[in-house]
Amino acid sequence: MSAGAVGAPVRRTGPPVPSTLRSLSRPGRRASMLPPLDVPEAEITPDHRRSGSVDLPEVAERDLVSHFTRLSQRNYGVDTGFYPLGSCSMKYNPKVAEQVAALPGMQRLHPWQPDSTIQGALELLWRLERALCEITGMHRATLQPPAGASGELTGLLIMRAYHTKQGDPRTKILIPDAAHGTNPASVTLSGYTPVKVPADGRGLVDLEALHRLTDDQVAGLMLTNPNTLGLFEVDIADITKTVHDAGGLVYYDGANLNAVLGKARPGDMGFDIVHINTHKTFATPHGGGGPGAGPVAVVERLEPFLPAPLVKQADESDGGRGFEWDRDRPDAIGRVHGWNGNFGILVRAYAYVFGHGRDGLKEVGERAVLNANYLAALVRDAYPLAYPDGRPMHEFVSTAKPLRRHGVRAMDVAKRLIDLGFHPSTVYFPLVVEEAMMVEPTETESKETLDAFAEAMSQVAREAEQDPDLLHEAPVTTPVRRLDEARAARDLRLTWSMGGGAAGSKAGAGVVAEPSADAAGEQPTA
Amino acid sequence: MSAGAVGAPVRRTGPPVPSTLRSLSRPGRRASMLPPLDVPEAEITPDHRRSGSVDLPEVAERDLVSHFTRLSQRNYGVDTGFYPLGSCSMKYNPKVAEQVAALPGMQRLHPWQPDSTIQGALELLWRLERALCEITGMHRATLQPPAGASGELTGLLIMRAYHTKQGDPRTKILIPDAAHGTNPASVTLSGYTPVKVPADGRGLVDLEALHRLTDDQVAGLMLTNPNTLGLFEVDIADITKTVHDAGGLVYYDGANLNAVLGKARPGDMGFDIVHINTHKTFATPHGGGGPGAGPVAVVERLEPFLPAPLVKQADESDGGRGFEWDRDRPDAIGRVHGWNGNFGILVRAYAYVFGHGRDGLKEVGERAVLNANYLAALVRDAYPLAYPDGRPMHEFVSTAKPLRRHGVRAMDVAKRLIDLGFHPSTVYFPLVVEEAMMVEPTETESKETLDAFAEAMSQVAREAEQDPDLLHEAPVTTPVRRLDEARAARDLRLTWSMGGGAAGSKAGAGVVAEPSADAAGEQPTA
Amino acid sequence: MQFAPHTDDDVREMLAVLGMSSVAELFDQIPEDVRLGRDLDIPLGLSEMELVADLRGLAARNRHTDDLVCFAGGGAYDHYVPAVVWALAGRSELYTSYTPYQPEVSQGILQALFEYQSLICDLTSLDVSNASLYDGATALVEAVNMARHATRRSRVLVSETVDPRYWATLRTYGRGTGYQPEPLLADVAGGTSSNPSRPEIGDDVAAVVIQHPNVFGNLEPARELFDAAHAAGARTIQVFDPLSLGVLAPPGDLGADIAVAEGQPLGNHLAYGGPYLGIIAARMQDVRRMPGRIAGETVDVDGTTGYVLTLQAREQHIRREKATSNICTNQTLMAVAATIYLGWLGPKGLEELGRQSHAKAAYAAERLSSLSGVDLAFPDTPFFKEFAVRTEREPDAVQRGLIDAGYLAGPVCEVGPQGRDGRVLLVAVTERRTREEIDAFVKAFEEACS
Amino acid sequence: MQFAPHTDDDVREMLAVLGMSSVAELFDQIPEDVRLGRDLDIPLGLSEMELVADLRGLAARNRHTDDLVCFAGGGAYDHYVPAVVWALAGRSELYTSYTPYQPEVSQGILQALFEYQSLICDLTSLDVSNASLYDGATALVEAVNMARHATRRSRVLVSETVDPRYWATLRTYGRGTGYQPEPLLADVAGGTSSNPSRPEIGDDVAAVVIQHPNVFGNLEPARELFDAAHAAGARTIQVFDPLSLGVLAPPGDLGADIAVAEGQPLGNHLAYGGPYLGIIAARMQDVRRMPGRIAGETVDVDGTTGYVLTLQAREQHIRREKATSNICTNQTLMAVAATIYLGWLGPKGLEELGRQSHAKAAYAAERLSSLSGVDLAFPDTPFFKEFAVRTEREPDAVQRGLIDAGYLAGPVCEVGPQGRDGRVLLVAVTERRTREEIDAFVKAFEEACS
Ligand SMILES: Cc1ncc(COP(=O)(O)O)c(C=O)c1O
């Protein structure tokens, strides 16, 4: 099978400048219609009343439909093809999960409904919590955090609450230098100071450095395992013990949980707090950038600090047999979300977890690791592994450094892959690897797809040598070619009122901004 | 707005030869999973048992999803853009109709459910029948026919039953020479002989010829009004009277009903039998070629012959207050469908009819006619109207004959329009017009879209003169270019076992067929 | 609701181009006496939210098969429809397109139809299929027309154990094309007599039609019947169940020249009887007599593989009164759904589904027949996933009792010409039914019988 | 269920390339002592049909807003979601994609986000927005962080009439960033005192936060409060209701520097509280302090207009511990839905929806307040679509009684600090409710109160 046969249908299409809702707008046109008002009109007091109407676009339903249908065709999703974005677990999103989440008995619950009217929903959350605890080896979990980063901050605030309760609030959080950007950002928001732990020659936590850095001001360590280089931290027991011995807690960033599903559990490794990205491990769709869900599970001693409320099974002694929200949690850190998290996403995660079951989940992990190792074996000649001695787990980090001598960068490889019909891997992440290409095939891809992608990668490496401009010019087949990111950040057009939506009726000059660090090139794409 | 801004996203995409399910197949792969069998195994007697397993493709769910997602992107639908296929009323298909048809209480009814369990469905059908009768000016209607052609045959069999009952079965059916192909085909299947009625210089039924052809062997006349040239048969009262006077019946082919919605009714014009294409007039989606629905409404004297069963309101005297199927119809022509028609489509038609109401439906007709007339005014210079003196109703027939002197055919214009981002109009229908281009914009298109299309038509006319090869070569932007239809009909590859699906594992030589009349070119596209 | 996007300005500007001052002028040509001088007598239009409320109200007055546990059959079956089928068939580029007359922008539908035809031929062991017909019954009508044309003979013999709906449909259309189906007698075992003599299959017989599994779910001596028919020079036509073919010998192997089926079980919702699809498959000898659209593979001017509608010279839009059929709009979208469904099922799924449906039906039959006042109507005849029971109590009353208990069974079916041999209740069991449901159904059945 | 497509042969061949003989070898590196030596204690996997049955069973044990007539509010509202919204937002190229890091193949999402930002700015009369935040409450947290950075001040004054969920969320996150929100006192009329003095808005105040309409649905003296805050050099933050803006003056006009909202009402399903979206909009002065993704327009190398993520130097993946926020995954799909919804609504629809919701709420309030034992909690304060009632009977009991009668109202809300001023029941009325429903609700309310 040729690489092209896996190819992506996002291609240059008709109009170079697509319409916007603004440019489609015509005064007096409309899509919505309400029933006639069947009660007396009521006045808004003049001081609160809006003067004049809102300047929203006026379009017909038919316009909306073709506009968004066309926009969708200018987008590449997992359903379109291979999407090996490292650190993101872009696996197939089961259609059945969409179907069950759309059941009126799931989709049309008001968040203020009394517990007695949502017994099915509470039982679902309760079962999901139990399963997540079993999968991670933890005691209890909150399903409130709406994403991984939110989970991180939740976990860090739990750490803070714990240490504060111990009368020893501490100041620092250790994080590997290869950590995802959300880790240090969350640390700052939790009021701690991040301290970088370097990797050693194996690409693993430098134990010596860890020992050195771990002191009584260390509130905890955040770690991904397998780590963000796709490598398993083999000294994990040692690592967690080191931190524990110093009175710290250890946080598991669950972005890479897919690799160890049913094989190893953060709890058994000594982690105290775990977040899970349902949109990675449990295949809830990424939605173009969200929503996700980031449940946080903890060991028993941290349970009191979990955000309130949690679902509990009502006391049999009270005669209760159902489920209810337990709001009475005096040590809880509070709310981390205005509601109870992304319920609709949790329904999808439930479908994934219980659909796969213990047998299916284990196979997920196995196949994910098999795929990554197989693909790594095929591409590592042209794109050496950043840590060639390590065995990758569910993803691997290669480097495009050898192509640099042809003037070719990792981003050029990525763009050329687009022309060959693939979504590229993550590039420039982790930051610690030069010209990083972080590839995560996931378990839902077939050997043929991996073979085709590897062939495309090899082809691009050959082209880099023979015709580097082919890569510099790429992509040429897409609706737009390489975009001027520096200009976007300089000449700000963030709305059509700022002169954006060139086809719009309000076109004008953009807002010129102060100089910015933005520029095309070395920005991580995960 | 430039023509391109309405442009179509169906473009050349990655792989020149798309995968087929067959080429994606790998032994042992599968998508489906059933629960374990929870009852004892049972043997199929050996003489009935299949030997060996069926040679179906073996693919994973993920393969299915990307395969069909990509196939869909190789297809142009109404949601993609303007689709002015004459005679087909390719209007916007409301999303709400899809939603209500998918309600479990509509979508999951078993056709053998007793009447008492489907009162809502029966009431819906009853209300729809009443509304269709009001719209057409008829007495009662059957909702059984699944499409227009099926409605035609139903109507003709009603004619036959009527005449037979009268003791005068008759032999002939009159149809205009510009009629749609299904008309004569249905006539043959009803056991009658079609007799062509020519059009006069106005593009209307030649009254003199009609009088001449109408004799006591004429069972009836079939007519579309507006006719297939998009013109209103102004002598309609005369026409129907002529046939009635000779003891014949008059059939209304409802393909063009959109033009007269709420303005004029076939019943008031003297028609006895009417079919309605819900997939045209009432915007039920065309589904890539189907399904549709073709309800048939009749005047009172023909009611006894309508297929059984019909919905009736249960006798109050019986204490019944609901609805039931009336199966006791001794003169009924019988069943024309194995079930009760395309119920799911009828639900959508109901949503359209009652959503629009009397006010909305009238506006539909008005806007459809306005759009067609406006567009005709813009393009008639370059593409003269076939009958320049007639005022088009909801569609018009132009001719590309003037371009013939540049060696350009109507089909070339159509293909070039594809490159400019539009679905072409119907071409080569009606057969009586040379180089026919039959354009039906429908009411759901905006003035801007019509302007853009007209501009594209003009551009193509200019190109025909200046660079005819641009038209001969077109389309060049699509996933495939002009296809060899003669070869398809000669070297038959109708399945992958016949050597089709070139990317398949079973590729081989096609089956060479006897010479055939098929060839690219002058085939009607409606 | 109104989807016409015209603003008042638009209307004015467009009329100006036409030199008109009102929309009414556009309709001037309609003679006064045929113009509707009043508003239509239907309610005013609704907003979307009102419309949805109306339809929810209607839907709420239907009981449906997520609510009633479904043991009903008679040609439509509660097989599982996987989520993937309509997630894909519901892609709007597919469902809002029309017949792929312009193949360059219709490769999606065309290739899907090519794959559908291929899968149907794989299933049936026959050579050619088409882009779908309306439903099973009208597919049989088309098959009979093909046979009558091919043989240039007139008579059509149809087994008594063919579904009465098919009989009724044949009778209707036969009146147009000039035949009336004649019965091939069923014997007491609930199948067609394997030694047909009355009426003999003479050399005026165009087609012999059997349904296998038949209307009662029973397996027919198809091979013997088809042999006898072939010996007389007739075309053989089988009405089949596509989901039986994982375990039952396919029509092609049994000797059918033409096979037709109700395609609903292939991923289509029950939807109160439609939209379903009529499946047809035949041997190469009859390819030019096939009704409807056929997709075929070819190449474009650059040699790239692509798909077109082919052999169009059979069809009404070209051949008009000489066409093989009058069909135009068909059930393409349902064929696309069937394609996805069969892709989902795969060969192993098909086999397993057949095995499970059969085993569950056998289990249900055994349990039901152990009830007092309940007997299998044809205890000695093998069946596939559906069987007939005779009850001491009126079968309609039993069916009603079951509904009250939350179960749907049926239809009630007559046995023998004009119901000479009484009435039976059909029970169908698909892979969806669990043992627990079957056991509960049996219990409800017992109560409904007493 | 299993979506990994590997056949046994695939696994064998792939292992062979790796020089391995079993999949287990891949996991050899995991030390024995942290390996899970047993199966997970969760049930075996299910087939899709079993899973659907399980979820249907769970769903059946929930009552939902197609069943209970919804007069509940408190931040989530039963506005009508037109069919077109999810038919389009549900296009799989959109919902199965991730953050548009590769803009050339992500123009769909990027342009949709650009349009979303534009619409939010049109709505709020502010300058910039972003690609969404998690929900309304966390959007407020981000707004407060922006204000604290911008002013380099610390204190945060929050009106007591801001939703307690927002208060709770601020408290949680404030513990991390080093502030605790302090109350701006509400007066007896159910609004923030328009003359805030205690605690004074001093020059250490970073932000003044009000909700308008407030937690009780009441309209606040926003202009006065914002003027006072600005006079003290603080940033002004408004929590707003996007569907109020067809009739109420927008945050930008009222003097808000930053406006945040729960975006659920814009075409998103109630879904028991999520996924919703956090809306944020601000003035150009704070553009570089904005959290999260921002789409911007630019051109490609050929000069073609296109969209990218811009100002990324604010974000965690570049700026890491110095980022304006830690947000990465957001609620993009909900923002796409909101875009489609606002496109559907248009300016006239927005206005009409506001007018209708208000009129219906006013009608319901009038009817309810005429009942004995029922009073408006704040009879003299204007409200938008939601209002608070005091009942002689315990409000929870009233709520329960209403549920038994088929109506959902609520939440029950405390008035004053620590509920000093008792508890009230909130009633929200959207454009969906008919007069008939309101009248029936009032009747049920009367019964529930007695
Ligand atoms: C390693 C790692 N940690 C944390 C995150 C943040 O998770 P989320 O995007 O769900 O907030 C990501 C997401 O890409 C990640 O890859």
Ligand SMILES: Cc1ncc(COP(=O)(O)O)c(C=O)c1O
């Ligand atoms: C004028 C006319 N008559 C009849 C038909 C046949 O209708 P259907 O395709 O629904 O069978 C058509 C369809 O294109 C038509 O245009």
